[in-house]
Amino acid sequence: MxxxxxxxxxxxxxxxxxxxxxxxxxxxAGYVRQLTAGHYSLLPLAVRVRSKIIQIVREEMARIGAQEMLLPTMHPAEIWQRSGRWELMGQEMFRLKDRRGADLALGMTHEEIFATIAQELSSYKQLPQQWYQFQTKFRDEPRPKSGLLRVREFTMKDAYSFDIDQAGLDASFEAYHGAYVRIFERLGIPAIPVDASSGTMGGSGSTEFMCPAEIGEDLVVHSPACGxxxxxxxxxxxxxxxxDGPGEPAPEPFxxxxxxxxxDLATGYDASGDRQIKTLVYLLEGRLTLVLLRGDHPLNEQKLVDATGATSIRAAAPEEIQDALGALPGSLGAVGVTGHPVIADEALRGRRGMFTGANTDDVHLRGVDVDRDIPVGTWADxxxxxxGEPCPRCGEPLRIERAIEVGHIFKLGDRYARALGAExxxxxxxxxxxxxxxxxxxxERAMAAIVEAHHDDKGIVWPVAVAPFQVAVVIAQSDDAETAAAAEEIYAGLGAAGIEVIIDDRAERxxxxxxDVELTGIPFRITVGRRGLAEGMVEVTTRATGETVKVPPSEVVAHVETLLS
Incomplete structure (x- = not known):
């Protein structure tokens, strides 16, 4: 090229x-251009990188016996309605009608569609099955940002396993876990497998693969001591x-x-945050619910969703709270509350001598015994x-860092098979x-994550496995016939050896x-110039380290082959 x-x-x-x-x-570096918010055109260099990412993924999918398919991106609403996700997906799903008025969706993911194909399986003797595809997905992100990291249109490798029982699913899950570890190692992405919420996907468990990055929108909690x-x-x-000591015989208002x-309560009334019961009020599936935590502990809303299975959740408005409890936020509590569900964080279990609101404005209670005084219906994390909090495994201080999600694997169970009749x-x-x-x-997110992990002040530093070209031959003086001829000979020799090479033959300084070679991230640069040729040498520069060595032109191909090996 x-x-x-x-x-x-x-x-x-x-x-x-x-x-x-x-x-x-x-x-x-000329890899992408934005068409509109969340939609990007991939230019020639990006397409080359993308094809290499896909090839690495294909090889690892083949290694675990997965078969490639290609399913439609436009789906009839009826399939999503049967699984219950037509409404659950909300505004992130692109919806449209055809000329006959039928409801359709642009696929966000393909669990339902693969499950319809699986209806043609008839016996346990055909299992396990591992199917996957590379297909465009559409998500109406409210705030697309960060280039390819949060977009509305992207390519996903989505794979699906089909087994007869939980033991089979566990084996498939472990096979994909191993494949993902190998994929990210080969791509040069420092991905950490972490326990994760299954969210709208459902199922019994999931693992995210997270790439540490300052720009990351997810937070990973980890212990360097035990992993x-x-x-x-x-x-x-x-x-x-x-x-807590023995506690008090009954709550006392003050x-x-x-x-x-x-x-305010901690400062003026000697009630430290760890001795307070914080009362939050949410509407879960439209039902007003009290959510209790220790005063110094923040709520994670996804944990609340996971604990309750709620598909509709929002914080109650002040007027809704006052109508239900008789007080405004700041004086709320669950002591003596009836008619409303109460869910409490595990850190409150068994606590005595606690402080909480009295459900009367400007009044609180002291001496609250949680088990005695509050009708907790559900306990949850x-x-x-x-x-800095102690690790649940080893007790050493936990660290929290930002990360990019580059992969996610789920144990779905039989939710979709039951809904769609795949038996x-x-x-x-x-x-x-x-x-x-x-x-x-x-x-494309993997492509962006590679750049996040591999760049410097000069530009991208592609790992060799995914670089658009392995080598760039630069003619230092393109107007010098001897220099150009020597560069062309090296270029031809590299190409004949099967090395992916581009020659910069532009009439530029x-x-x-x-x-441009540094900016675009090509791993190795061979500089052919008059001064070097006069010494019988050309320069070979490694992009990642900046190291330059001089090599006779006749030895360049062998030298590059050694670098690539």
């Missing part, structure tokens, strides 16, 4: 709209056992004029952990629903060519 014939529109300056390093560099890792929506910690916050005969001749798993990797 000749640089003079490629479409690689590099930019000298950073685009003003780019907020993430990958966004900035993929734009500057514990979980998404903030799933993470737990080990709390010290409180010493006036708290002007107290509206946990801090609701609180969000904080950095087979088991060994006893009984019809049973298939047990499914779902396994996703965003291809050497500095411009060097800048």
């Amino acid at each position: 000749r640089w003079s014939q490629t479409f690689t529109p590099t930019l000298r300056d950073d685009p003003a709209e780019a907020d993430a390093p990958s966004h900035r560099l993929l734009l500057r 514990y890792a979980a998404n903030i929506q799933k993470a737990t910690s080990r709390l010290p056992k409180p010493d 006036d708290t004029p002007g107290v509206r916050t946990i801090e 609701l609180r969000e952990v904080a950095a 087979v005969l088991d060994p006893d001749g009984k019809r049973v629903p298939l047990v499914m798993g779902s396994y996703g990797i965003g291809v 050497a500095g411009v060519k060097f800048r």
Whole structure:
């Protein structure tokens, strides 16, 4: 390939709209262009990188016996309605009608559609089955941002396993877990497997693969000491056992004029946050519910969703709270409350001598015994952990860092098979629903994550496995016939050896060519110039380290082959 014939529109300056390093560099290096918010055109260099990512994923899918398919992106509403996700997906699903008025959706994911194909399976003897595809997905993100990291249209490798029972699903899940570890290692993405919430996917468990990055929108909680890792929506910690003493015989009301916050009560009434019961009020599936936590603990809403299975959740408005409890936020509590469900965080279990609102404005209670005084209907892990808290496994301080989700694998169970009638005969001749798993990797997101992990102040630093070209041959003086001829000979030799090479034959200054090779991230640069040739040498520069060595032209191919090996 000749640089003079490629479409690689590099930019000298950073685009003003780019907020993430990958966004900035993929734009500057001529890999992508934005069509509209959340929709990007992939230019020739990006297509080459994308194809290499896909090939690596294909190889690892083949290694575990997965078969590639290609299913439609436009789905009839009826299939999503049968699974219950037509409404659950909400505004993120692109919906439309055809000329006959039939409701359709642009696929966000393909669990339902693969399950309809699985209806053609008839016997446990055909299992397990592993199916996957590379297909465009559409999600109406309310705030697309960060280039390829949060978009409305993207390519996903989504895979699905079909087994006869939970043991089979566990084996499939482990096979994909291993495949994902290998995929991210080969892509050069430092992905950490973490326990995660299954969210709208449902099922018994899931694992996210998270790439640490300052721009990341997810938070990963982990212990360097023992390897514990979980998404903030799933993470737990080990709390010290409180010493509450014997408690009080009954709650005692006391006036708290002007107290509206946990801090107000702690400052003015000797009630530290860890001795307070924070009462939040939510509408879950339209039903007003009291949610209790320790005063110094924040709620993680996804944990509340997971604990209750609620598909509709919102914080109650002040007027709704006052109508139900008789007080405004700041004086709320669950003591003596009837007619409304109460769900409490595990950190409150067994606590005595606690403080909480009295459901009368400007009045609180002291001496509350949670088990005695509050009708808790459900106990659950609701609180969000904080950095420095003890690890639940080893007790060492936990760390929290930002990360990008680059892959997610789910144990779905039989939810979709039951809804869509995907059943087979088991060994006893009984019809049973298939047990499914779902396994996703965003291809363009992986591309962006690689850049987030591999860049410097000069541009992208692609790992060799995914680079658009392995080597760039730069003619330092393109107007010098001898120099150009020597460069062409090296270029031809590299190509004949099967090395992916591009020659920069543009009538540009050497500095411009060097800048573009560095910006676009090509792993190795061979500089052919008059001065070097006079010494019988050319220069080979490694992009990742900046190291340059001089090599005779006749030895360049062998030297590059050694570098690539």
